[in-house]
Amino acid sequence: MAPAVAYAPAGSSFIPELILTDTTVSPATVANPYFLDCDTGIDDSLALAYLLASEKVNLVGIGTVAGNTSAEQGARNSLDLLALVGRSEVPVAVGATGPQSGEFDGGVPHIHGDNGVGNVELPVSSLRPVAEPAAEMLVRLAHEYAGELRIVAIGPLTNIAAALRLEPRLPRLVKELTLMGGAAMVPGNISEVAEANVGNDADAASEVFAADWFITMVPLDVTLTNTFEESDRDALLASGRPMPQTLGRILDLYYDFYIATYGRRACALHDPLAAAIAVGDIPLRVAPVVNVMVDATDGPGRGQTICDLRGYLNGYPQQPGAHCRVVLELEENFAPTLLAQLLRA
Amino acid sequence: MAPAVAYAPAGSSFIPELILTDTTVSPATVANPYFLDCDTGIDDSLALAYLLASEKVNLVGIGTVAGNTSAEQGARNSLDLLALVGRSEVPVAVGATGPQSGEFDGGVPHIHGDNGVGNVELPVSSLRPVAEPAAEMLVRLAHEYAGELRIVAIGPLTNIAAALRLEPRLPRLVKELTLMGGAAMVPGNISEVAEANVGNDADAASEVFAADWFITMVPLDVTLTNTFEESDRDALLASGRPMPQTLGRILDLYYDFYIATYGRRACALHDPLAAAIAVGDIPLRVAPVVNVMVDATDGPGRGQTICDLRGYLNGYPQQPGAHCRVVLELEENFAPTLLAQLLRA
Numbered sequence: 001m002a003p004a005v006a007y008a009p010a011g012s013s014f015i016p017e018l019i020l021t022d023t024t025v026s027p028a029t030v031a032n033p034y035f036l037d038c039d040t041g042i043d044d045s046l047a048l049a050y051l052l053a054s055e056k057v058n059l060v061g062i063g064t065v066a067g068n069t070s071a072e073q074g075a076r077n078s079l080d081l082l083a084l085v086g087r088s089e090v091p092v093a094v095g096a097t098g099p100q101s102g103e104f105d106g107g108v109p110h111i112h113g114d115n116g117v118g119n120v121e122l123p124v125s126s127l128r129p130v131a132e133p134a135a136e137m138l139v140r141l142a143h144e145y146a147g148e149l150r151i152v153a154i155g156p157l158t159n160i161a162a163a164l165r166l167e168p169r170l171p172r173l174v175k176e177l178t179l180m181g182g183a184a185m186v187p188g189n190i191s192e193v194a195e196a197n198v199g200n201d202a203d204a205a206s207e208v209f210a211a212d213w214f215i216t217m218v219p220l221d222v223t224l225t226n227t228f229e230e231s232d233r234d235a236l237l238a239s240g241r242p243m244p245q246t247l248g249r250i251l252d253l254y255y256d257f258y259i260a261t262y263g264r265r266a267c268a269l270h271d272p273l274a275a276a277i278a279v280g281d282i283p284l285r286v287a288p289v290v291n292v293m294v295d296a297t298d299g300p301g302r303g304q305t306i307c308d309l310r311g312y313l314n315g316y317p318q319q320p321g322a323h324c325r326v327v328l329e330l331e332e333n334f335a336p337t338l339l340a341q342l343l344r345a
Numbered sequence: 346m347a348p349a350v351a352y353a354p355a356g357s358s359f360i361p362e363l364i365l366t367d368t369t370v371s372p373a374t375v376a377n378p379y380f381l382d383c384d385t386g387i388d389d390s391l392a393l394a395y396l397l398a399s400e401k402v403n404l405v406g407i408g409t410v411a412g413n414t415s416a417e418q419g420a421r422n423s424l425d426l427l428a429l430v431g432r433s434e435v436p437v438a439v440g441a442t443g444p445q446s447g448e449f450d451g452g453v454p455h456i457h458g459d460n461g462v463g464n465v466e467l468p469v470s471s472l473r474p475v476a477e478p479a480a481e482m483l484v485r486l487a488h489e490y491a492g493e494l495r496i497v498a499i500g501p502l503t504n505i506a507a508a509l510r511l512e513p514r515l516p517r518l519v520k521e522l523t524l525m526g527g528a529a530m531v532p533g534n535i536s537e538v539a540e541a542n543v544g545n546d547a548d549a550a551s552e553v554f555a556a557d558w559f560i561t562m563v564p565l566d567v568t569l570t571n572t573f574e575e576s577d578r579d580a581l582l583a584s585g586r587p588m589p590q591t592l593g594r595i596l597d598l599y600y601d602f603y604i605a606t607y608g609r610r611a612c613a614l615h616d617p618l619a620a621a622i623a624v625g626d627i628p629l630r631v632a633p634v635v636n637v638m639v640d641a642t643d644g645p646g647r648g649q650t651i652c653d654l655r656g657y658l659n660g661y662p663q664q665p666g667a668h669c670r671v672v673l674e675l676e677e678n679f680a681p682t683l684l685a686q687l688l689r690a
Contacts (some may be wrong), residue, residue, distance in 0.1 A: 185530055187655045192636075193646075224658065263659050291537075293645055300638055301538075301646030310532045313569065314608050 033060040033145040034278070035138055037095070038271070039067030039155030040077040042112050042254045046342065047154050047180075047271035048081055049243050053345040056279050060149070061141050062092045063134025066104040067155040067200055069116030071097045073107075074155070075129045077117050083125030084242050085345065092127070095134025096158035099201035108196075111257045118250035135162035142173040152278045153179040153208075154271040156197050161204035164211055171213035180274035181205065182219040182292075182305030184326050185312075191303060195220050198294060199303025206294040209305070215324040217292065218277055219305065222327050223270040226334040230255075230265060235339055243345040272338050277327060281337060286329035288316035378405045378490040379623070380483055382440070383616070384412030384500030385422040387457050387599045391687065392499050392525075392616035393426055394588050398690035401624050405494070406486050407437045408479025411449040412500040412545055414461030416442045418452075419500070420474045422462050428470030429587050430690065437472070440479025441503035444546035453541075456602045463595035480507035487518040497623045498524040498553075499616040501542050506549035509556055516558030525619035526550065527564040527637075527650030529671050530657075536648060540565050543639060544648025551639040554650070560669040562637065563622055564650065567672050568615040571679040575600075575610060580684060588690040617683050622672060626682060631674035633661035 034057050038044040051057045064074035075094045082090050098104035113119035130137070138159065142149050151174055153160055160177070164170050181197035188194040198205040209215065228251065236248030255265040276282050291308040295301040307326050311317045379402050383389040396402045409419035420439045427435050443449035458464035475482070483504065487494050496519055498505050505522070509515050526542035533539040543550040554560065573596065581593030600610040621627050636653040640646040652671050656662045 185532075187530075187653070187657060189655065192651045192653045192655065193649075261658055295644055295646045297642050297644030297646070299640055299642030299644050299646060300651050301640045301642070301644060301649060304538075304646060306537045306645050308532070308537045310534065310537065312532060313606055 030058045030060060030145070032056055033058050033141070033149050035061045035063070035141055035149055035151050037063045037065060037134065037138070037151065037153040037155060037159050038074060038078065039065050039069060040074040040081070041068035041116055041155070041271065042118055042250050043267070043269065043271040044068065044074070044154055045077065045081055045117060045250060046247060046269070046338070047152070047275035048078060049247060049345040050272045050275045050338065050341050051152070051279070052085060052087055053341050054279050059090050060145065061137050062090060063095045063138055063159045064092065065095045065134065065155040065159045066098050067107065067197065068112045069107040070104065071095050073116050077115070077122065079127040079129065080122035080125050081243070083127050084123065084246060088127055091130045091137070093132050093134040093137040094129045096162060099156060099158055100161065100203045111254065113253050118253035120246065120250045122246065134159045135166055138163040139167040139170065142167065142170055146173050148175055149173070150175050150278060151177045152275055153177065154197070154274055156201040157181070157204040157208045158201045161207040164207060171211050174213060176216065176278070177213055178216040178218065178274055178278035180218045180223060180271050182217050184219045184221050184305065184307045184309060184328060186221045186224065188304065189220060193301055194303030195305070198305055202294055202296045202303040206296040209292050209294050209324065212323065216277060217305065217324055217326050218274040219326065222330055223273050224261070224268045226269045226273055226330065227262065227266045228269060228335055228338070232335055232339050236342060239343050241343070241345070244342050247342060269334055269338060273334050276334065276337060282334060283331035284327055284329070285331045287325050287327045289319070289322050289325045290316065291319050291322045292324040292326065375403045375405065375490070377401055378403050378486070378494050380406045380408070380486055380494055380496050382408045382410060382479065382483070382496065382498040382500060382504050383419060383423065384410050384414060385419040385426070386413035386461050386500070386616065387463055387595050388612070388614065388616040389413065389419070389499055390422065390426055390462060390595060391592060391614070391683070392497070392620040393423060394592060394690040395617050395620045395683065395686050396497070396624070397430060397432055398686050399624050404435050405490065406482050407435060408440045408483055408504045409437065410440045410479065410500040410504045411443050412452065412542065413457045414452040415449065416440055418461050422460070422467065424472040424474070425467035425470050426588070428472050429468065429591060433472055436475045436482070438477050438479040438482040439474045441507060444501060444503055445506065445548045456599065458598050463598035465591065465595045467591065479504045480511055483508040484512040484515065487512065487515055491518045493520055494518070495520050495623060496522045497620055498522065499542070499619055501546040502526070502549040502553045503546045506552040509552060516556045519558055521559055521561065521623070523561040523563065523619055523623035525563045525568060525616050527562050529564045529566050529650065529652045529654060529673060531566050531569065533649065534565060538646055539648030540650070543650055547639055547641045547648040551641040554637050554639050554669065557668065561622060562650065562669055562671050563619040564671065567675055568618050569606070569613045571614045571618055571675070572607065572611045573614060573680055573683070577680055577684050581687060584688050586688070586690070589687050592687060614679055614683060618679050621679065621682060627679060628676035629672055629674070630676045632670050632672045634664070634667050634670045635661065636664050636667045637669040637671065
C-alpha cells in the first residue's frame with residue numbers, strides 16, 4: 001500500500017511539513033481545486049476571468065511569474081481583477097522574478113502594455129499578495145488537496161519547476177497539469193521554433209516536461225488559430241458588467257499587435273484556451289499523447305518543444321511512457337464558448 | 346560591373362582554373378545542364394529515371410554520397426541504371442564516403458535493401474565511375490556551365506559542402522540548387538525533427554544552407570504526402586520496358602517499409618519530387634522564400650531545418666536576404682506526372 005499523505009487543513013496559514021503516514025485522511029472538502037500560475041497579461045486576464053466564471057472551478061490559489069510583465073505587476077493585475085468581481089478570498093502569491101538562468105527581459109510592453117493589461121488603469125484594490133512565494137504556495141496546496149489539485153500554467157514554467165525542486169513528489173500529488181505553451185507542428189512566436197512561455201525559461205520548461213505527471217500542452221497550433229474578432233470585443237464592451245467591459249478595453253492594444261499576424265485587428269486566444277481545456281469544456285479532435293522534450297541547448301532550437309509526432313500520418317501509434325497530451329485540433333471554434341463565459345464573469 | 350567568369354569549354358578533360366576577367370565569353374553549348382548528387386537508393390533511382398526521361402534535362406554529371414547506401418554502391422547502382430537505358434555517356438563520380446564529422450552509419454538496408462535498390466539484382470554493366478571525386482566534378486562542371494548548371498541534391502549534402510570549400514564562388518556559378526531534404530511544418534524521419542538527408546550530415550547541410558545561392562528545398566511536408574500506390578507499381582511492372590519494370594521491382598521492399606508510416610503498402614516520393622520540381626514540371630501552391638538554417642548543435646534539435654515560417658497566417662511577408670524557397674504545398678498530386686514520366690524512361 002502506498003503511504004497516504006497528511007497535510008494541513010485548507011486555509012491554514014503555515015507551510016505544512018509533508019508527513020508520510022499510513023493513516024488515511026479525508027480529502028479537502030473543496031471540490032475541483034485549481035491553482036493558476038500566470039504572468040497577467042492580457043490573455044492571462046481572459047483566462048483568469050474564465051476560471052472565476054466557471055461553476056466547475058474552485059480557484060484556491062494564484063501564483064505569478066515574470067513573463068508578459070513582471071511577477072509583481074502580474075500579481076497587482078490579478079488582485080485588481082479579483083477585486084473587480086469581489087473575489088478577494090483567492091490568495092495571490094508572487095513567484096519567480098526572472099528565469100532560472102539569465103535575467104528577466106522586462107516583458108513585452110508592445111504586446112501587453114506597460115502595465116501588462118494594455119495600459120488600461122484598473123481600479124486599484126486594497127488587496128495585497130500573500131507573503132508566501134508562489135512555488136511554496138503551490139507545494140502547500142498540492143498537499144492540502146492531494147490527488148485533487150489541477151494546475152493551469154499560462155506563463156513561463158519557472159514557478160512550477162521551482163515547486164518540483166521543493167517537492168519532488170509533486171507529480172504524484174497533483175491531479176493534472178495543463179499548460180499554455182510550445183509549438184508542435186507550427187512555428188514559434190519568439191523564435192522560428194520557440195513559443196514565449198516555454199522559450200522564456202527553457203531550463204524550467206525542460207524540467208517540467210521531464211517530470212512524471214500527466215501534462216496537457218496547449219500549443220500555438222490551436223491558440224493562434226482560435227481568435228477573438230472585433231465583434232467579440234464589441235460584445236464584451238456592451239455587456240454592462242465590470243469584468244467583461246474591462247476585458248474589452250484591455251484587448252484594444254492586443255488587437256493592434258496581432259495585425260502583423262493576421263492582417264486584421266483580432267487576437268489569439270492562448271491562455272483562455274488552456275484554461276477552458278483544463279476545465280474540460282472543450283472537446284479535442286486531435287490530441288495525441290506523445291513524448292515531448294524541450295530544447296534547452298544554447299543553439300538555434302532553444303526553447304522548442306520537441307514533440308514526437310512522427311505518427312501523424314498513421315493515427316499516432318501509442319508511445320510507451322509518453323505522458324504529454326498535445327492539443328493539435330479542437331472539435332469546434334473556441335471563441336463562442338469563451339465569449340459566453342466571459343459575459344457571465 | 347561584376348567580372349565575368351572564364352571557363353574551359355564543355356567536354357574538356359581537365360579541371361580549369363577559375364579566371365576572373367572582364368572578357369565576356371559565350372556559354373557552353375549544352376542547354377539545361379543538370380548535376381545530380383545522390384545516394385542511390387530506391388527513390389533516388391526514380392529521380393534518376395525521371396531526369397533521364399526528361400527532354401528538358403541534360404544530365405552532365407552524377408556524384409554519389411554515403412546515405413541510403415555507401416557512395417560506392419550508390420555509384421554502382423547509378424551506373425547500372427544508366428546502362429539499362431543506354432546512357433553510358435553520363436559520368437558518375439564517387440563522392441564522400443561518410444559525413445564531415447563522425448562515421449557513415451552503414452545506410453538503411455531495412456528501407457533500401459542491402460544493395461540500395463531493394464535487393465533487386467540489376468544487370469551489372471561494364472561502366473565504371475570516373476576517377477574524379479564528386480565534389481571536384483561538380484566544381485569543374487559549374488565552371489564549364491557557368492551560370493547554367495542546376496544542381497539536384499537528393500542525398501546528404503556532404504559533396505555539395507565539399508564543393509563549396511573547394512570553390513567558394515560556387516554559388517555565383519550555379520544557376521540553382523534544388524534539394525530533397527528537411528522538414529518544415531511536419532516531424533522529421535530520423536528524429537522528432539530531423540529529416541535523413543539533412544540529419545545524416547547536419548554540418549554539411551548547415552554550410553550549404555548558409556551559402557548565398559538560391560535553394561529550393563523540397564521537404565518531408567510534400568514528399569511524404571505524395572505517394573505511389575500498388576496501382577502505380579503495377580503499371581510500372583506491366584510496362585514492358587526495362588527501366589520502369591526494374592523500378593517496379595525495386596519498389597517492392599520500399600512499399601513494405603512504408604506500412605509503418607501509412608498503414609498500407611505504398612511509398613513516399615521524396616527524391617523524384619525534388620527532381621521534378623528542379624525541372625520545373627510541378628506547379629507549387631505554397632512555397633515561401635524564407636530564412637532557413639540547420640541546427641548543427643549536438644542537442645535534441647540536431648539536423649532540423651529551422652525555417653522562419655512565422656508568417657504562415659499572413660501570406661509569408663517578404664524576408665530581406667532570404668534565399669531558400671521552401672515547398673509546402675503542390676497544386677496537384679505528383680504521382681500521375683511521375684508515373685507518366687517513368688513509363689517513358
